[in-house]
Amino acid sequence: MxxxxxxxxxxxxxxxxxxxxxxxxxxxxxxxxxxxxxxxLGPSGSGKTxxxxxxxxxxxxxxxxxxxxxxxxxxxxxNQRGMGLVFQHYALFPHMTVAENVSFPLQMRKLxxxxxxxxxxETLRKVQLDRFSHRFPKELSGGQQQRVALARCxxxxxxxxxxxxxxxxxxxxxREHMQLEIRRLHKEYGTTVIYVTHDQEEALVMSDRICVxxxxxxxxxxxxxxxxxxxxxVFSATFIGHSNVLKxxxxxxxxxxxxxxTANGTFSGRYTARDKATQDVAxxxxxxxxxxxxxxxxxxxGLRGRLSELVYLxxxxxxxxxxxxxxxxxxxxDPAAGAMPSIGEEIEVHWLKSLARVVA
Amino acid sequence: MSVIQNVPGLRRFPVGPxxxxxxxVALLAVFFLFPMGRLFLLGVQDPATGAFTGEHYSRVFxxxxxxxxxxxxxxxxxxxALFSVLLGYPLALWLSxxxxxxxxxxALLVLxxxxxxxxxxxxxxxxxxxxxxxxxxxxxDVGLIERPLRLMYNEFGVIIGMVxxxxxxxxxxxxxxxxxxxxxxxxxxGTMGASRSQRFWLVYFPLSVPGAAAAGLLAxxxxxxxxxxxxxxxxxxxxxxxxxxxxxxxELVNWSFAAVLASLLxxxxxxxxxxxxxxxxxxxxxGAESDDLPKRTSLLRTGGQRLLRFMxxxxxxxxxxxSPDGITNKKVSIYPLLALAFLVAPILVVxxxxxxxxxxxxxxxxxxSLRWFEQYLTSPVWISATLRSFGVAFATAFxxxxxxGLAALALARSKSLWNGPIFALILAPxxxxxxxxxxxxxxxxxxxxLVATDAGLVIGHTLLAIPYCFITIGAVxxxxxxxxxxxxxxxxxxxxTIMRRITLPLLRGGVVSAGLFAFVTSFDELTIAIFISGxxxxxxxxxxxxxxxxxxxPTLAAVSVVVLAIVTVILLVAQKIQK
Ligand SMILES: Nc1ncnc2c1ncn2[C@@H]1O[C@H](COP(=O)(O)OP(=O)(O)O)[C@@H](O)[C@H]1O
Ligand SMILES: [Mg+2]
Numbered sequence: 001m002x003x004x005x006x007x008x009x010x011x012x013x014x015x016x017x018x019x020x021x022x023x024x025x026x027x028x029x030x031x032x033x034x035x036x037x038x039x040x041l042g043p044s045g046s047g048k049t050x051x052x053x054x055x056x057x058x059x060x061x062x063x064x065x066x067x068x069x070x071x072x073x074x075x076x077x078x079n080q081r082g083m084g085l086v087f088q089h090y091a092l093f094p095h096m097t098v099a100e101n102v103s104f105p106l107q108m109r110k111l112x113x114x115x116x117x118x119x120x121x122e123t124l125r126k127v128q129l130d131r132f133s134h135r136f137p138k139e140l141s142g143g144q145q146q147r148v149a150l151a152r153c154x155x156x157x158x159x160x161x162x163x164x165x166x167x168x169x170x171x172x173x174x175r176e177h178m179q180l181e182i183r184r185l186h187k188e189y190g191t192t193v194i195y196v197t198h199d200q201e202e203a204l205v206m207s208d209r210i211c212v213x214x215x216x217x218x219x220x221x222x223x224x225x226x227x228x229x230x231x232x233x234v235f236s237a238t239f240i241g242h243s244n245v246l247k248x249x250x251x252x253x254x255x256x257x258x259x260x261x262t263a264n265g266t267f268s269g270r271y272t273a274r275d276k277a278t279q280d281v282a283x284x285x286x287x288x289x290x291x292x293x294x295x296x297x298x299x300x301x302g303l304r305g306r307l308s309e310l311v312y313l314x315x316x317x318x319x320x321x322x323x324x325x326x327x328x329x330x331x332x333x334d335p336a337a338g339a340m341p342s343i344g345e346e347i348e349v350h351w352l353k354s355l356a357r358v359v360a
Numbered sequence: 361m362s363v364i365q366n367v368p369g370l371r372r373f374p375v376g377p378x379x380x381x382x383x384x385v386a387l388l389a390v391f392f393l394f395p396m397g398r399l400f401l402l403g404v405q406d407p408a409t410g411a412f413t414g415e416h417y418s419r420v421f422x423x424x425x426x427x428x429x430x431x432x433x434x435x436x437x438x439x440x441a442l443f444s445v446l447l448g449y450p451l452a453l454w455l456s457x458x459x460x461x462x463x464x465x466x467a468l469l470v471l472x473x474x475x476x477x478x479x480x481x482x483x484x485x486x487x488x489x490x491x492x493x494x495x496x497x498x499x500x501d502v503g504l505i506e507r508p509l510r511l512m513y514n515e516f517g518v519i520i521g522m523v524x525x526x527x528x529x530x531x532x533x534x535x536x537x538x539x540x541x542x543x544x545x546x547x548x549x550g551t552m553g554a555s556r557s558q559r560f561w562l563v564y565f566p567l568s569v570p571g572a573a574a575a576g577l578l579a580x581x582x583x584x585x586x587x588x589x590x591x592x593x594x595x596x597x598x599x600x601x602x603x604x605x606x607x608x609x610x611e612l613v614n615w616s617f618a619a620v621l622a623s624l625l626x627x628x629x630x631x632x633x634x635x636x637x638x639x640x641x642x643x644x645x646x647g648a649e650s651d652d653l654p655k656r657t658s659l660l661r662t663g664g665q666r667l668l669r670f671m672x673x674x675x676x677x678x679x680x681x682x683s684p685d686g687i688t689n690k691k692v693s694i695y696p697l698l699a700l701a702f703l704v705a706p707i708l709v710v711x712x713x714x715x716x717x718x719x720x721x722x723x724x725x726x727x728x729s730l731r732w733f734e735q736y737l738t739s740p741v742w743i744s745a746t747l748r749s750f751g752v753a754f755a756t757a758f759x760x761x762x763x764x765g766l767a768a769l770a771l772a773r774s775k776s777l778w779n780g781p782i783f784a785l786i787l788a789p790x791x792x793x794x795x796x797x798x799x800x801x802x803x804x805x806x807x808x809x810l811v812a813t814d815a816g817l818v819i820g821h822t823l824l825a826i827p828y829c830f831i832t833i834g835a836v837x838x839x840x841x842x843x844x845x846x847x848x849x850x851x852x853x854x855x856x857t858i859m860r861r862i863t864l865p866l867l868r869g870g871v872v873s874a875g876l877f878a879f880v881t882s883f884d885e886l887t888i889a890i891f892i893s894g895x896x897x898x899x900x901x902x903x904x905x906x907x908x909x910x911x912x913x914p915t916l917a918a919v920s921v922v923v924l925a926i927v928t929v930i931l932l933v934a935q936k937i938q939k
Contacts, residue, residue, distance in 0.1 A: 083850060091841065091843040104851055104861075105851035108857065
């Protein structure tokens, strides 16, 4: 993966948006490096589009500052930002052919006609649409329309491209294909990309860094592996991949370690919560880190529960355990660990303490 | 789905996009609201001193003639509305079940009579219903009757002419509502065991009622202010309010009385609209989206439901005459074809008369010739009237499209509290009887020196055409994807480039048909022309009106053919462009 190579290109300082008394985005600060692929990931209504549109200039921030390459762009007009924006439903001009759509930004930049047709042709070739240049958007499939939208954006070589759930309307196979295509174009042009999605898998595949958002706030910002292995909040831990969560109160803690008292026992783990002030914490353990059987040494911790369900997923089988207080725990069945337990059976599970995390 | 988060270009106008309605609102304020107010005041003021008085009203109400006229006007308007809806409903239903291509084609047969001028239609009925008219000649020839029946100069003639004039409006009002009814609902009811009658009366019909009621309302309100049909097809006993107003203004120059009668007309029209709005909400008429639940008192509701169950029970025995699936009726339907024939055929009667070699309106013509077209083309009066009509119609089309289009654009984007009142003001010229607008305008323009000027006519016609343009362009805007503007803006386009390259080309169909409709509205317009066009230089409809009073002659048929041809061409062009 390419990581941002240059300086911070886009800097947000306390950028926020309110509609009347409703807060669409709490004050948010973050910076994006040149050439970076940053994904805004969160459920619907979490403020992703609002944040993206403030960067694009389509929405005026209520407070805060946006700088691009050190210049204050907070209130710069949209058409003078030179950012590319790819919309969810493409927003292709229905009365223009593919070629005319892709020419549009170049015409706005008053390029000579010869250059325009050369660049349009080249870009359409890159997205394998050169044969369709005289069709109207209506005459194309969803995936092809999506590629026109990408071509129209990449053709004027914007240094920054913003994409708002661009693949949301496509089916799964096409989406995966287009994910690779977008990555390829991103690398080829060295563009900075800010990408919005609510699909965690898509975020993991594509991003240099992921910005997890929830309830109009940034929950966590970091590289995909970092967010997966060291979640800072219960939301991050559960929104990206599956996590078993045992809520409780913090007993003892230093910078790195904390102990949590829960209804099912007292456990400890790496203390990754960003908010170290709160007593309300939770222990999270990923399903693949749990094993059936009693804890073999003091490196491990474990608990007991009743097997309530078996979920067969083809490549693996998952066990669903119900604890004494009703909490459910999920783990993978390890074929090497012996025979499949049967439903209703009381079983013990354990995990390596150093893999557990204490989050806020 | 992403919602439009923000409106580009809006931020730079602190007042929002609403300023675009200013030209239309200014025109309507000066030439519509203001004269309406003046007219109302004239009815309650002493003409000499200007002091307030109820004298004119009491004098009107003390005279039995006016009571009679009022009662007749109501009677005719109600009968017209009733028949138009009853006869139009099955036709609209039949049209609504076609696929959209066929529907667009066949709806032309409704649109054509809709846009044909009332004068041409009335003239055609005079040819048909006269003592020695087409029908009487036909009946006598086949020996059905011995002496001619009295088919016009009575209530029968008026009602048939009025229903013919209003039925297209009724059908075109009901059709969109019926198109919007999900056909699967009746199917679903069928799977739950509803018979064909039950499906219709308990599921389909209640959903179509707002459309039928809107059609009735529009037909009623339009009929209230009607004078062309009763003037030519009615006798003295069928004098309607609008005719009385014309007499007061043109012959008696009694402005106070005219004002009282006009006010009564407006009050009646507004009261009916108010009642309709209480019962159904205005969204069907205005075309605005509405999430309101039907406003109905529970008594009306339960009563209505009981009535519907009764209707389903009564009509159940006839179910077996219909196709078993009950949704599609594969059999050729006779009634809709008859209804279409009723709408179109009478108009066509002007064609043989236009080419007659005789001096009279005799049918069938004894021989054919082009002499009446020659007469028309060589008559300086007719030609100057035609040219004037064209000029005024072009100017009207331009101004009404620009003003109405800008207003539609503004209201589509504005979320201001002013939207409602502005919306009502722009649509008002459509529901206030034209005769009242014309009289008010005449009073004002006489003082401004605009009577007998082209400018006066253009202003008057623009007032009338703005609502049509507003609705037509508004309908296109409703489906307009505003994110395209955002997309263009992020690609570097400024506000005017977006307008020129994106918005206008995409709205082109709506804009052109708005212009064409405005053109036809002006080209066919008589009421305002009667007052504003002046004596010598007239417009085509005014010239026809004068001629029809003086002497019925085949030249009128030739002119009718010309008018029909022009309107048909325009309609076909509009239809083509809208696709
Ligand atoms: N123009 C607006 N007016 C009022 N509320 C808005 C507007 N735009 C967005 N919102 C609200 O702001 C919140 C965040 O919206 P959005 O940024 O679109 O979320 P996401 O893109 O993450 O789904 C939502 O609750 C939405 O309803
Ligand atoms: Mg969104």
